[in-house]
Amino acid sequence: MKLKSRLVKNERRRQLWKRHSRNIVDRRNKWFYLTETCLRPVTSPNAPDPEDLDFKAFKD
Numbered sequence: 001m002k003l004k005s006r007l008v009k010n011e012r013r014r015q016l017w018k019r020h021s022r023n024i025v026d027r028r029n030k031w032f033y034l035t036e037t038c039l040r041p042v043t044s045p046n047a048p049d050p051e052d053l054d055f056k057a058f059k060d
Helices: 003-038
Strands: none
Touching: none
């Protein structure tokens, strides 16, 4: 009976480790996706050159 119990524990441990690894990969993929798409500032081809902007208008 001990052998069967041990096999069940090992299988359960393997299942939990697999799920844990998958969660880590999913988290990492989500982080890379967010940093590559959502968090990066939008740069359109017709954006004004920062040196041409009049920064005096923005100062108080």
